[in-house]
Amino acid sequence: MxxxxxxxxxxxxxxxxxxxxGTFRDEGGLWAKFDPMKLATPEAFEADPDTVLGFYNARRANLADAKxxxxxxxxxxxxxxxxxxxxxxxxxxxxxxxxxxxxxxxxxxxxxxGELLKTRCTRCGHLFSDREDMTRERPCPGCGKAGGLRPHVVWFGEMxxxxxxxxxxxxxxxxxxxxxxxxxxxxxxxxxxxxxxxxxxxxxxxxxxxxxxxxxxxxxxxxxxxxxxxxxxxxx
Missing domain, CATH: 3.40.50.1220 (TPP-binding domain)
Incomplete structure (x- = not known):
């Protein structure tokens, strides 16, 4: 050797x-079932944060059962x-x-x-481990402000x-x-x-x-x- x-x-x-x-791009993968432009871009998050956060909350729930x-x-x-x-x-x-x-x-x-089990605040940049549901009403533990939490994942159009x-x-x-x-x-x-x-x-x-x-x-x-x-x- x-x-x-x-x-x-x-x-x-x-x-x-x-x-x-689930995989993403294979036949029957996530992006065959969902439109990534409506779920995995900064523009989608800005336009409809509830839907985007709901998608990633569901993925967190799925991950909780995976070994x-x-x-x-x-x-x-x-x-x-x-x-x-x-x-x-x-x-x-x-x-x-x-x-x-x-x-x-x-x-x-x-x-x-990025990591699904981390959340980032778009207002102050605070990054933390997190298994709870993300919502617009939930305040950031760093700055205390609501409305800025997003999953710490790289979306389309991000580096x-x-x-x-x-x-x-x-x-x-x-x-x-x-x-x-x-x-x-x-x-x-x-x-x-x-x-x-x-x-x-x-x-x-x-x-x-x-x-x-x-x-x-x-x-x-x-x-x-x-x-x-x-x-x-x-x-x-």
């Missing part, structure tokens, strides 16, 4: 699908073994806004699209989080792994090309080939709960 020193792992909706959380699956635990185990071996350059970047990686024990984690840290990690990584991601959403879909430019070995673990699968040197297809633990075991 090649001895890698710097790992970057990117996960998408496919890693959480077997935990009962981390074998793929999440395998990635957490990989990180723990990596750290025990004295190699600290490990970054797990997730496009998911759920907390299933945290449930499994992942620590070196960056939520580039993903942590991009400087992500690109710095991609620049130095020698192993890049994409797990359960469709390869259709940028900038995440461009990460494999960034990693390859730096000479990294690239691996795709997903249900089926996607739009950028040809860019990966190594591919494994099937349910995340099967292919991810199998691949992690293969690293030795």
């Amino acid at each position: 090649a001895r890698y020193e710097n790992i970057v792992i990117l996960t998408g909706a496919g890693v959480s699908a077997e935990s009962g959380l 981390a699956n074998a793929a999440h635990f395998a990635l957490a185990e990989l990180e723990q073994n990596w750290m025990l071996d004295g190699r600290a350059n490990y970054l797990l970047v997730t496009q998911n806004i759920d907390d299933l990686h945290e449930q499994a024990g992942s620590a070196g984690l960056l939520h580039m699209h 993903p989080l942590g991009l400087d840290q992500i690109y710095a990690a991609l620049d130095r990584c020698d192993l890049f792994v994409a797990v359960g991601t469709s390869g259709t959403v940028y900038p995440a879909a461009g990460f494999v090309a960034e990693a390859r430019r730096g000479g990294a070995h690239t691996v795709e673990l997903t249900l089926e080939p996607g739009e950028i699968s040809d860019l990966f040197e190594e591919t494994h297809y099937g349910p995340a709960t099967e292919v991810v633990p199998h691949w992690v075991r293969g690293l030795g």
Whole structure:
């Protein structure tokens, strides 16, 4: 087995699908049922905050019943073994806004699209962990004013989080792994090309080939709960 020193792992909706959380862009996914322009943009929130908040409140309720699956635990185990071996350059970047990686024990984690279980105040910027329903009437615990609470998620038209840290990690990584991601959403879909430019070995673990699968040197297809633990075991 090649001895890698710097790992970057990117996960998408496919890693959480077997935990009962809906994907977005697949057939029957959330955006096939709902119009994202009416639910996931700053303009939608300004025009109809009650509907937007209600959508994300429902997603919080759905997340409350979800549990981390074998793929999440395998990635957490990989990180723990990596750290025990004295190699600290490990970054797990997730496009998911759920907390299933945290449930499994992942620590070196960056939520580039935000976190569903955090709320942000648009008035004062206060950010806090939160499992309660968001409403226009609920006051912000930071400034005490009502009407400004929104989910801490990245909407269409907003900049993903942590991009400087992500690109710095991609620049130095020698192993890049994409797990359960469709390869259709940028900038995440461009990460494999960034990693390859730096000479990294690239691996795709997903249900089926996607739009950028040809860019990966190594591919494994099937349910995340099967292919991810199998691949992690293969690293030795």
